[in-house]
Each structure stands twice: as C-alpha cells, then as structure tokens.
Amino acid sequence: MAKERVLWGVGSARALRVHWALIELGLEYRSERIQSRSGETETPAYRRLNPRGKIPVLEDGGLVLCESGAIVTYLAETYGNGRLIPAGGAERAKYFEWVSFISMEIDATTLYVLRRHEALPEIYGEAPTANAAARGYFDRMITAAARDLEDGRRYLLGAEFSGADILMTTCLDWALAYRVPLPEPWLAYRERTTARPAHGRAEAANAVP
Ligand SMILES: N[C@@H](CCC(=O)N[C@@H](CS)C(=O)NCC(=O)O)C(=O)O
Incomplete structure (x- = not known):
C-alpha cells in the first residue's frame, strides 16, 4: 500500500508555502501540526525524520524532503501536469532564477536576519547593525525586482x-509583518496572489492550533 503523504509543520511562512502548493494542486495530505521552537522538532522521532530539526518536511511515499523551495518545486514537477512550474525553455529557467533569488536574497539574507535578530534576540542575539543593513538590502533588492x-x-x-x-507572497507577508515598506507594484501583486482561493485555505491549514 502506498504510504500516506504527510506535511510536518504549521505556523510558519515556510510551512505555509507547502500547504499552499499542496492545496493549489488538489493533493490529499495529512497535516502533522508541529511548530518550531515548541520542542516538537527536537524529539528523537522527529530528529530521525529530519536531523536538522526544522519545519517544513514533506513525506511522500518513500521520500522525505526538507527545504520549502525544494518541496514546492518537487510537488509542481511531480503532480503539476503543467501547473506551478513551466515545462521547459526560458520560462523554466526564470522559475529557478526567482526561486533562488527569493530563497537567498529575500528570505535568507534579509527577512531571516530580521526574524533572528529583531523578533528573536533572546535566542539569536541583538544585532542592530545587521538589522539595519538587512532592511536596506531588502529595499534595494525588492525595488530592483519590481522592474x-x-x-x-x-x-x-x-x-x-x-x-x-x-x-514571493509568503516573503511579502513576512516583510509587512515586520513593517518593512513594499513598493506599490508588490502590494498590487500581493493583492492578486492572496486573492486565490487556495491561499485562504492554506492560511487556515497553517494556522497554529
Ligand atoms: N530554508 C528552510 C528554513 C526552515 C526553517 O528555518 N524553519 C523554521 C520555521 S520557519 C524552523 O523550523 N525553525 C526551528 C528551529 O530553527 O529550531 C526552508 O525554507 O524550509
């Protein structure tokens, strides 16, 4: 019998990405509603699944997959039938450019810095200079990308x-939550993406218990 599809993780922008992709594609899955920094990612059973102790994780058949960008791309390639990722050519190359840009320049280099050093200084330490630089860098990157x-x-x-x-939408949400100003074209873009019915359903699925 095929193994159940399971998504581990709720209550985070990264987990929301995977809920959203699964719902866009109409895929059935079981949601394991664990949260970061709750101790639930530190149990021996979870560490066997993901030694990095992070959410989200997707189990699909025999596959255990980490990293939200990789999971969204895997779901699109495996189940999309043309949805969520272009089949080839320049559009597919651009897909990977955006995923790389968002994961590195928008998420890791800027928003995650603010997450760590503005929102969670008791864990990661105070770093006002790094925070100011992250805000400036975010503005430069998101303004350039608006072109x-x-x-x-x-x-x-x-x-x-x-x-x-x-x-991108989960990063824009994240930026607004940290009172990071967004250029108008991104606000209008976010209106369009969050109007999709699957977005609302994904937010409900990602809500903390
Ligand atoms: N690059 C990873 C980041 C995953 C990540 O940092 N998840 C956070 C929640 S959003 C987490 O599990 N934090 C728990 C911890 O660091 O212990 C991804 O995109 O999936």
Whole structure:
C-alpha cells in the first residue's frame, strides 16, 4: 500500500508555502501540526525524520524532503501536469532564477536576519547593525525586482501562477509583518496572489492550533 503523504509543520511562512502548493494542486495530505521552537522538532522521532530539526518536511511515499523551495518545486514537477512550474525553455529557467533569488536574497539574507535578530534576540542575539543593513538590502533588492513587474504581468512568470509566486507572497507577508515598506507594484501583486482561493485555505491549514 502506498504510504500516506504527510506535511510536518504549521505556523510558519515556510510551512505555509507547502500547504499552499499542496492545496493549489488538489493533493490529499495529512497535516502533522508541529511548530518550531515548541520542542516538537527536537524529539528523537522527529530528529530521525529530519536531523536538522526544522519545519517544513514533506513525506511522500518513500521520500522525505526538507527545504520549502525544494518541496514546492518537487510537488509542481511531480503532480503539476503543467501547473506551478513551466515545462521547459526560458520560462523554466526564470522559475529557478526567482526561486533562488527569493530563497537567498529575500528570505535568507534579509527577512531571516530580521526574524533572528529583531523578533528573536533572546535566542539569536541583538544585532542592530545587521538589522539595519538587512532592511536596506531588502529595499534595494525588492525595488530592483519590481522592474520585472513593469510590463504589467500578473504573476512573476507572466500569466501563469507558479511556485515562485507562492514563495514571493509568503516573503511579502513576512516583510509587512515586520513593517518593512513594499513598493506599490508588490502590494498590487500581493493583492492578486492572496486573492486565490487556495491561499485562504492554506492560511487556515497553517494556522497554529
Ligand atoms: N530554508 C528552510 C528554513 C526552515 C526553517 O528555518 N524553519 C523554521 C520555521 S520557519 C524552523 O523550523 N525553525 C526551528 C528551529 O530553527 O529550531 C526552508 O525554507 O524550509
């Protein structure tokens, strides 16, 4: 019998990405509603699943997959039938450019710095200089990236919604939660992506118990 599909993790922007992709694709899954920094990622059983002790993790058949960007891309490639990731060519190359840019320049280099040193200084330490630099760098990157929206495209890759939009939207939400100003084209873009029915359902699925 095929193993159940299981998503581990709720209550985080990264987990929301995977809930959203699963729901966009209409895939059944069981949600294990564990949260970061709750002790639930530190149990021996969870560490056997993911020695890094992070959420989200997807179990799909025999596969155990970490890293939200990789999971969204895997789901799109495996179950999308043309949805969430372009089949080939320049559009597919652009998909990977956006996923890499969002994961590195928007998430890891800027928003995660603020997460650690502004929101959780009791764990990661105070770093006001790094925080100010992260805010400035975010502004530079997101303003430059807004130029791609100038041609009036609906989503990052054009007319079709993709996994890159899932990642970008969760980062924009995250930025707003930290009172990081967003250029107007990104606010309008976020209105479009969050209007998708799957986004609302994913937020409900990702809500903390
Ligand atoms: N790059 C990873 C980051 C995963 C991550 O840092 N998850 C956080 C919650 S958003 C977590 O599990 N933190 C718990 C911890 O660091 O112990 C991804 O995109 O999946």
